[in-house]
Amino acid sequence: MIIHQFYDKGLAHASYAIVRSGKMIVIDPARNPQPYYDFATLHEANIVGVIETHPHADFVSAHLELHQTTGATIYVSKLAGAAYPHETFDEGDEIKLEDIKLKALNTPGHSPDSICILVEDESGKDCAIFTGDTLFAGDVGRPDLRENVGNITAKKEELARAMYHSTREKLMTLPADVTVYPAHGPGSLCGKSMSPDLQTTIGKELRENYALQLMDELAFVKTLTADQPFMPKYFGYDVELNKNGAPALAESIAAVERPAADITFEKGLPIIDTRKREDYRNGHVPGSYNLQDGEKFETWLGSIVGPDEQFYLIGTDEDALDTVIAKAAKIGYERHIKAAVLTPAAATEQSDLIDFEDFKADSHGYTIVDVRNWAEINSGKLFTDALTIPLPELRERVSEIPTDKPIVVHCAAGYRSAAAVGIVNAVIKNVPVYDLGEAINDWK
Known part of the structure; x- marks a missing residue:
């Protein structure tokens, strides 16, 4: 059995491939399906399944595109209300991958429809668990993202109570040596106190995770609901997009307008200038925002620009535009780009410099x-x-x-x-x- 982690540092997102006897299952894939195709080719495996632990809020998943391209079955909880072709995967359900089993555990808390996937190896031993946004290294998933979106909505206090029971009745009872593969690492906005580790064990979390320490339900709810990070504007949009399935990436990016000549910017639409600070200060389009391409570009784009808005992108060169368009697509924003342009002649306004x-x-x-x-x-x-x-x-x-x-x-x-x-x-x-x-x- 091969378990491989794909990690996107920009969104602090981890997805996974499990390969056994020429068959591969992908868990919580990112928007770009190509790395999974490449990994399957490398190991001479066929992608036969895609599992979604829940409808994600912070990134767009390629589950539908993987299904359309490879014929792989998508598995997701019946509670997610998925509008794409799928098979339900809930407590008591199993997927056999030759001589290993993937077993579903319903673990509401981060969302009402969250599941974890427990792996039973060829000897019949539970050896690993993919915890989605339920359990992280050093943390558990925030409970306040599904109050107004998704097939099932729930107040944060209700989900925090569910998380208390999911952790204590489903996860903390597992053997201490079970390896934990979470969907996020440090820097993710899906939790508030993640450790630098990108994988962990049940035993380590029992010792070190603040949320798994001895406390009653009321104390847990109070602790979990306090001091959660901000919620970007795009989170609710991505939940709905993932519930329905996103369009294929390459075609969607190809549809972005990239005019060869200068354009007239439509009044009222945000203009996102992704160039370096000094370039922007020396000359920019009046009214534009200098959101520089960087490690967290997509998060800040989706925090400043709402999912109901169109916007412009400005880049230094074509390669720079390719990069920021791809990052916008990771949160499903490529369809909202009015146009992506090189530095226009109108970029003449200079920034005030402080004394x-x-x-x-x-x-x-x-x-x-x-x-x-x-x-x-x-x-x-x-x-x-x-x-x-x-x-x-x-x-x-x-x-x-x-x-x-x-x-x-x-x-x-x-x-x-x-x-x-x-x-x-x-x-x-x-x-x-x-x-x-x-x-x-x-x-x-």
């Missing part, structure tokens, strides 16, 4: 806007009089920023503030708007 010495001498002469996340803000403000508006909320709350003084925007390292300055500048024109950028380190 650091003046700011250091009299920071009270500026309106300071802190665009970090609430967890960061609650752990301590860097400027006591700063206005706190996390980046995902900024477009909706720009009107709260006073305009009687120059505005300085900061985050924790400079990436988010670069995007935030464009959002503020698009609305506020009568005072300069400065990006504190990486200089924020001087105040830490």
